Amino acid sequence: MRTDTDDGRPVTILSGSLGAGKTTLLNHLLSNAGDRSLAVLVNDMGEVNVDADLVAEGSELELDDGVAELSNGCICCELQDDLETAVVRLARDRSFDHLIVESSGISEPAPVARLFTTESRVAALYDVDTLVTVLDTPAFLEAFAGEDAPERRGDEDDRPLSDLLVEQVEVSNLVLLNKADRCTEAELEEAEELVGALQPDAETIRTEFAAVDPDRLLGAGLFDPDRVTDLPGWKRALESTDGEGTDHEGDGRHDDHHGHHHPDEVYGVSSFVYRARRPFHPERFAAVLRELPRSIVRSKGTAWLADNEMRVSIAGAGPSVRATAQGPWIASLPAVERDMYRSNRPDLEWHDEHGDRRTELVFIGTDYDEAALRKGLEDALVTDAEWEGALEGPFPDEQGAAVVVREP
Template sequence: MEPNQKTPVSILSGSLGAGKTTLLNHLLATAGDRTLATLVNDVGEVNVDAELVAEGSELELEGGVAELSNGCICCELQDDLETAVVRLARDRSFDHLVVESSGISEPAPVARLFTTESRVAARYTVDTLVTVVDTPAFLESFGGEETPRRLGSEDDRPLSDLLVEQVEVSNVVLLNKADLCTESELAAAAELVGALQPDAETIPTEFSAVDPDRLLGAGLFDPKRVNDLPGWKRALAAAAGDHGHGDGAIGEERDDHGGHHHPDEVYGVSSFVYRSRQPFHPGRFAAFLEGLPPSVVRAKGTAWIADNEMRVSIAQAGPSVRATARGPWIASLPPVERDMYRSNRPNLEWHDEHGDRQTELVFIGTDYDESALRAGLEDALVNDHEWSDDVDLEGRFPDEKGVEVVVREP
């Protein structure tokens, strides 16, 4: 590599057992003239993946693999990760760095380490974000067959939610274990990936075998777009452009139809956006979320909950739904603070009565009944009687800790 030239980095993510370590060993065995450095993370006391890579590639562990143990490289061990990659660049000469994150890591925070102003960014440039998917498990998870999980804190994330977020920021998704799927199942999995991340390239693989040129030196990562990749963000943006935001007051006609998007209807994957300037009844909205059909693969956005001055973020993936308080509505702040925030956000949509309070939710799924979902959402809204008579709205949503997890029965 030329002096002062930045080293490209490929970041591998995926669920536990999907085939990340098998892929890393495959890349080491087929890299050709490239000299690869690898950084492997595991979450246990013993870094099993690092041992497997070292054994499979016939490398000395300390000479070829920089290991981090007992934590996730995108959070607790962020400082250790930075130290490790800087040390690698200082001590060894190589053409490409491959980072295998643990099965419970998000790739975006790892990528940001290499793109923000730091001693790491001065030496490296992100090349490609790769997610390895266990295709049969992926289809099963979003077909409503996954065993329900009940979680009680924000630190305990549903695996389906994490998998979706790994796919949503990917440049390349390997549909691994393709030999265990039919052609129809592979096509359905590819379309699901396309709905979650429209620009992702999908590659069916067996034992994670793929041409290394498609992952190393592909130059697919764009740091300016990493936050705009997910399909749900694009659906919201497209609906806003096509239909505008609903701004009707309570009792007036509201534009809550949103947009409807069909990425590719061959397998029935589509999306729609729901907007409303009327708040949800906390109990009825929780019941609606709990009753979401398995055909809804992803729901994401912000909800306005009655009797709650906090913006509530909704994140559903497969059988789990998370509702998290994300801070107050600007309209609920004291006048001076509210006006300051508004002056700093000239493009903020503002309703004369409700300010910035509104619901914006996007739903992505396969062959769902959109009219039934819209009717359920309408029924979950606070009605005019409840609003005008100041009826006591039982239950708070989310709870006092700010997190509520709703688990759908399969």
């Protein structure tokens, strides 16, 4: 976390879906900043940066006096260089106490945070204070119920809203459950439970019209740069197991039956890790993913698929599941390349017969039948007769390719 000895100006990074209330929150912070002098960087995907206009209109700031706007792109991808230039220019030309960066509704906060924490001219000028996600709570609940709310997206981003919400929540230090007045007490408790499952360390605040004490967001010092990639509940679940399971009759299967984990008893959620050293039959595995119970709010990991030399990552968020080919298994590479990779990664877990090929999946949820899901996964593994055969399925086999295995 930040300390009083840090020299950089503190930065609060806001994320959240379009319409969640980020601009309302910005105006609230600007109107209640007290003695703080704030600079605001606003990004929007439209040709005209409406959000920046609204912020300027609702505050004492002018567009050319403390508000830097970036249009026609996402600040964490194609406009990364422009973001760096903008924040450096702000530090050089303006006098202010705290910077607030509002990322667009279709971007994740982690890449923005990395700009401020990696070795760069930006990191020398700023210190990330808190990552804040603003949720449209009714839409958040609907997304996980399979009723995906509409969301503006870039041309190449067809991910469902639940994917984006999960990634925004998973790296947050503080989550605002906005529009709480439109939810029942039971719905708010459900939303808090979902957030707790996705990010056990995040604080949650129920808000109406994004009204929150500025001290909870500005100068809170909740961000820890050493843990930005280790915060999500699924990673915590992976790290809580030792990976030592039982080989089934020496046939290469390896299942972790000790991978059950309670992320936080307060939230009533649990997780388990499934590991195997035998590939999945692609069609049977796809069927398991399509039939995951609705109470599974997050599924994540790497799958080994028969007749496919790609490491396939699985990312499920609520009712949607996507599969992406990350790259070839090291064991599938020519001997020279394989040995080079292994020499550079001495800690790589390596099986005498299968090398690095393995399945490692995390499931997080509430009120699900773990035994039934484990059995479904076991039954989806290839049989001895199938192992060497040509098998087809919906999963990608070219690096970088992605498919939607289950629609919301």
